[in-house]
Amino acid sequence: MEIAAKILNGDVYAASMLMRAVEDEKQFALEELGLLYSHTGKAFVIGFTGPPGVGKSTLIDSMVGAFRKKEMTVGVVAVDPTSPFTGGAVLGDRVRMQEHAMDRGVFIRSMASRGWRGGLSKSTISMIHILDAMGKDIILVETVGTGQSEVEITKVSDTSVLVLSPDSGDQVQVIKAGILEAADVFAINKADKEGADYVVSRVEFMLGMRKFKPEEWKPEIVLTEAVLKKGADELADVLLRHKEYLKTSGEMDRRRRIRAREELLKNVESFVRDFCYQGFVVEQYMEDLVEGMAQRNIDPHSATLKIIDWLSAHFKQISSH
Ligand SMILES: Nc1nc2c(ncn2[C@@H]2O[C@H](COP(=O)(O)OP(=O)(O)OP(=O)(O)O)[C@@H](O)[C@H]2O)c(=O)[nH]1
Ligand SMILES: [Mg+2]
Structure with a gap:
């Protein structure tokens, strides 16, 4: 059984385990959290x-x-x-x-x-x-x-x-x-x-x-x-x-909506950050852009767009590794 299913069944050890995995930033923790979300x-x-x-x-x-x-x-x-x-x-x-x-x-x-x-x-x-x-x-x-x-x-x-x-x-x-x-x-x-x-x-x-x-x-x-x-x-x-x-x-709904938006934006932010450091190839690409900025050959906005382009083009390929 998945950890999420065990947690929903009241298994406290599974809950502790998932909490530890979240703190250790284990990849599988994100999937298990995803399964839990509709129950929160x-x-x-x-x-x-x-x-x-x-x-x-x-x-x-x-x-x-x-x-x-x-x-x-x-x-x-x-x-x-x-x-x-x-x-x-x-x-x-x-x-x-x-x-x-x-x-x-x-x-x-x-x-x-x-x-x-x-x-x-x-x-x-x-x-x-x-x-x-x-x-x-x-x-x-x-x-x-x-x-x-x-x-x-x-x-x-x-x-x-x-x-x-x-x-x-x-x-x-x-x-x-x-x-x-x-x-x-x-x-x-x-x-x-x-x-x-x-x-x-x-x-x-x-x-x-x-x-x-x-x-x-x-x-x-x-x-x-x-x-x-x-x-x-x-x-x-x-x-x-x-x-x-x-x-x-109606304030509860309003507050929760604001929080959901915050959480989403925070996730996007850390996703992009993690992605940039995920593999040698991306990191190298980023370092080239950093170097380009340091030399004033490219401006920060254009470099950002390049990263986003790179991310969407290579997302499937890189995230399957
Ligand atoms: N006299 C008195 N002392 C208290 C009371 N409540 C807490 N304390 C004492 O205040 C000290 C700090 O308590 P904590 O509960 O650790 O305070 P905290 O705000 O969680 O501290 P941090 O997490 O370090 O910011 C402890 O020594 C408690 O025993 C109270 O109602 N009266
Ligand atoms: Mg305390």
Whole structure:
């Protein structure tokens, strides 16, 4: 049986295997993913972003429990900034989420971001598709919050949660405007610490400056204390309410369409890039063009067209190797 069929039959080992193959960029993984695609689109994908150390992983862990209480199955994708050489924090996340390790309704996947500039690993979307095809009701995605990358979370999730804490001064100031506007829900974590109320008032002030239409979703703020799982049930309720809003307003379809377009364009981009490096012949052809550009014998646009021409002429021949 194909791996895809096994996954659809609930085989978690097949799912782990495909996830590993995706990370290792194995060619067969693309075909298996293709077979799964028509079975996806059912899960509710929630992204968590925010500055380092605010408690995203701890909060996600408490959210797993909150959704399990509602008898929903949960998948987790944690994109960790750790270098692939040490794997320290990846292990950290695994250990932290061990409580759910024996629960068949939960599947957790940690991976290194491998320096991909987006802060989201290139394979994150594929991992989400696999968890979705496995039939998980809820998929929680954690991304590293490094400046520009926060807004990337909106490219993979239905609902985006910005996690802040009273820890490191005025985070609202340092967060890029993009994610402040893109966040659907604010989780102010470490509510046990002094200053949590101040963060809430800062967010309220910031939201107060924006104009919302009466029918529009106004981002909600939830106080959490992830280590003690406080606020997790309330946050789960808010998130499910947002899901209802997305569905009834038509916003869910709109967001998913934008994401499908993003995914397609990203795939085309990496396909062309991979193709150019696929075989000696193509690479040599490309290097000749590069040399031509360096010598100012050909302009970048004309060189691009030549690559595209070459690609369409040689595609069948080269991809069958
Ligand atoms: N006091 C307090 N500490 C918390 C709370 N939630 C998390 N922490 C602690 O904050 C630290 C960081 O938590 P993580 O969950 O690893 O934070 P993170 O945002 O995932 O961190 P990165 O993935 O490294 O960006 C840990 O020591 C947690 O135990 C909370 O509600 N209160
Ligand atoms: Mg984390």
